[in-house]
Amino acid sequence: MKVALLGDTHGNEAWIHYALEVFADAGLDTIIQVGDLGVWPGTEASRKWNRIQTTLEEHGQTMYVAPGNHEDYDQVSRLKRRDDGWLLFRDRILLAPRGHRTEMGGRTLVWTGGAASVDRAYRHYRQTITGMRTWWPQEEISDADVQATTSGGHADIMVTHDAPNGVPSIAARIAGNPGFTLSDLLYADEVRARLTEAFKAVQPALLLHGHYHFSVDEQVAFDGFSTRVFGLAGDEDPMSLGVLDLESLTPTFLPPPTAL
Numbered sequence: 001m002k003v004a005l006l007g008d009t010h011g012n013e014a015w016i017h018y019a020l021e022v023f024a025d026a027g028l029d030t031i032i033q034v035g036d037l038g039v040w041p042g043t044e045a046s047r048k049w050n051r052i053q054t055t056l057e058e059h060g061q062t063m064y065v066a067p068g069n070h071e072d073y074d075q076v077s078r079l080k081r082r083d084d085g086w087l088l089f090r091d092r093i094l095l096a097p098r099g100h101r102t103e104m105g106g107r108t109l110v111w112t113g114g115a116a117s118v119d120r121a122y123r124h125y126r127q128t129i130t131g132m133r134t135w136w137p138q139e140e141i142s143d144a145d146v147q148a149t150t151s152g153g154h155a156d157i158m159v160t161h162d163a164p165n166g167v168p169s170i171a172a173r174i175a176g177n178p179g180f181t182l183s184d185l186l187y188a189d190e191v192r193a194r195l196t197e198a199f200k201a202v203q204p205a206l207l208l209h210g211h212y213h214f215s216v217d218e219q220v221a222f223d224g225f226s227t228r229v230f231g232l233a234g235d236e237d238p239m240s241l242g243v244l245d246l247e248s249l250t251p252t253f254l255p256p257p258t259a260l
């Protein structure tokens with residue numbers, strides 16, 4: 001079984017419709033999305049997601065999401081929880097609560113969304129000017145989320161928004177982060193440490209994540225296990241689209257279209 005992989009979409013409707021089209025052309029009807037989907041307050045956002053739901057319906061596709069940090073978590077907390085544990089955002093857009101366990105193509109998966117916004121202070125400042133909220137404290141991965149994730153033990157695949165510590169390309173990127181407040185950087189460190197704790201307990205063979213907006217594909221050795229870390233870029237970047245062969249557990253980026 002092959003499934004589609006989709007990086008941060010940030011509610012970018014044109015991009016999402018494009019991605020769904022690409023996946024449909026590739027015969028992919030199951031989509032794993034790694035967060036910053038773009039759950040947003042207001043009727044405009046709601047109508048947008050209704051249109052995306054219609055497109056998913058037309059293609060016979062379903063999108064499974066590990067929510068990110070830029071989501072309206074008040075709205076997420078009000079979603080109906082299906083019997084199988086998925087949170088029903090739209091009929092064909094399902095959000096995973098943290099620590100959610102599923103199976104796909106004979107593989108076990110655990111889903112742990114959430115991440116810290118390193119620009120939290122800026123978002124507070126913007127809110128005082130625009131009156132528009134863009135930050136929700138529930139983005140933070142809590143100790144209870146770690147517990148929910150680790151209680152089920154090992155999984156073949158872990159789907160997250162943030163990535164654990166110890167991935168060289170991501171560590172280099174974080175070290176180069178300019179312009180954020182010390183308190184927000186420390187907050188992000190804390191949240192990432194909690195995710196790392198959960199990750200080390202799960203010891204997945206494959207980790208799928210977003211959040212950093214650049215592509216990552218590294219086989220990383222941790223203490224006693226090794227994981228292929230596969231990070232998807234953000235909307236409008238071709239490295240934001242991928243496909244995962246569940247049988248061989250091999251993720252690949254979908255090649256960008258070549259000029260005629």
Ligand SMILES: [Mn+2]
Binds near residue numbers: 008010068212213
């Ligand atoms: Mn993002």
